[in-house]
Amino acid sequence: MAADTAINNQVLIDSLPEGKLSADNFRLSEAPLPTAGAGEVLVKTTAFAITAGTRAGLQGSASYAGAPQTGIVMNATGVGEVVTSEVESIPVGRHVVAPTGWQTYSVQSADAVTLIDAGHDPLHYLGPLGVNGLTAYFGLFDVGQPRAGDTVMVSAAAGSVGHLVGQMARIGGARVIGVTGDDAKGQILRNQLGFDETVNYKDAGFRDQLKAASPAGIDVYFDNTGGPILGAALFRLNVGGRIACCGVVSQYDTQRPEPGPKGIPGLLVNKRINMCGFLVFDFADRYAEARARINEWLSTGQLVALTDAVEGLDAAPNAFVDLLAGGNIGTRIVRVG
């Protein structure tokens, strides 16, 4: 491939969503192939992940992702292959993880790139060995701190983070309740991933079902959603229970986030509940430790990483909209080229 004749296919943020996100908020675009300067590499994207958290970046200032912008490439973590390199330690042909965004090529500075160890499946770096898996690992074990025999509840349980959280909790000896919005997903979690119970939050009897699924109450709630599921969890949490606040997917796809649950802070007081937000980046100095453990679980088959792949850059906008509506099971990735 001659770099000077190639084109960089991109998906740009065309407009910010008013209300729910639509595929029309994005547009396809072409750009000349960028050139790696000193200390940079040019990466050809193999695949990138679509995650609910990036919706918050389109929502205004109240996000760790910063203020939203239009006319720029939509952001995403991806994996790819180095095609030109001005960095000695990152040779051409090497597989890397990088903030590729939704495009076929990107120039990356050396410090933005993570090398993928030989023998590892590069796609695992978008799932269990990537931000999703690390988020599940540190949020569960460091923030939620389940003990063997505890009951752990996780929302968005079939999602990219949730399906790993439930399995890790089970590996740690906990009883696991997964909340999804789809009975078919629940069945996969129970039958393939070893979840003890699943509950569908869209059912009218959701609160009663959650109660029935948690006869000993809930000790740790890993919250990916906020909103009414958080409210329901508060009523089932035991004295001294812990909530690991990972994300607020129920509130991302809107212009007007809802008020918080009624039990805040009254039930926190009555039940001495500890509720703690976290971002995975704060644990960056321990990624290697976590990846080693996760990789071992993957190699023994204790941990199963579900991947939900769509093909082609132009499929990304609809894949994102569908993800926010709960259409994915496991890590949603877009394969490129």
Next chain:
Amino acid sequence: MAADTAINNQVLIDSLPEGKLSADNFRLSEAPLPTAGAGEVLVKTTAFAITAGTRAGLQGSASYAGAPQTGIVMNATGVGEVVTSEVESIPVGRHVVAPTGWQTYSVQSADAVTLIDAGHDPLHYLGPLGVNGLTAYFGLFDVGQPRAGDTVMVSAAAGSVGHLVGQMARIGGARVIGVTGDDAKGQILRNQLGFDETVNYKDAGFRDQLKAASPAGIDVYFDNTGGPILGAALFRLNVGGRIACCGVVSQYDTQRPEPGPKGIPGLLVNKRINMCGFLVFDFADRYAEARARINEWLSTGQLVALTDAVEGLDAAPNAFVDLLAGGNIGTRIVRVG
């Protein structure tokens, strides 16, 4: 006084409040003097404390105080003198703390009674050496964990717990912002108790004033109120900030607690905030340690305990209603007989 001719004056819960509490929810009553049996003492009440938390006990089942009842004596912690004793270790004449309720006499089992050390002001056991002071101490130091130089915010800052929290935070080397609903109270907190800043949550510009009062953000928020003040605090908390959830006074005097603040859990995630409910009773094995330190601060004058006393059992209902409207400054007590 001959016990068999004396009368026990009481205030009973006559009806449960619908909406706001009213003095009409209580009625005065007379009962024969009770008799201490084996292992019990008869206590003549000197004074009892009125605290916002007992309002929650009239509110339904979602309270650590249990389900509400009518026709019973209103509960309160009081101090009094032992007048008859069937317990060797608790002699007649001894001053004690006990769950006296709103009445002039009560029979107490030995294990319900705390002996007041000679040389201590018994009334301090309703304030800084009692539940209020212990709540301030453990909630601030064990849950909030301020470091020297931190900014600490406390709501209901002129209340029985709040006015002690602010002073303890200052003793610990923090900068202290108190939130009240009354400028005159704020002035007392700044001028007499050493608060650095006070803000009136009833002012239209409350959020801007809170921002101006916290140029370095807020590191620890001691929450006595919940509701919109909690919502405002969330926006000013720093990354890694901590919220000690002590009470929900904004939500007690109502049948319909409001939804929680909008920033829950989104801002907890973005700012990695730890929000933790607590009850002082969980620290019971460390009361002696706390009382020793608090008593030292009292004796050196570093800690000033404000007492807001009303006279006579029949003044209790209105004193309670007024407290819920923010009428007190410091610990509100009712002197009896």
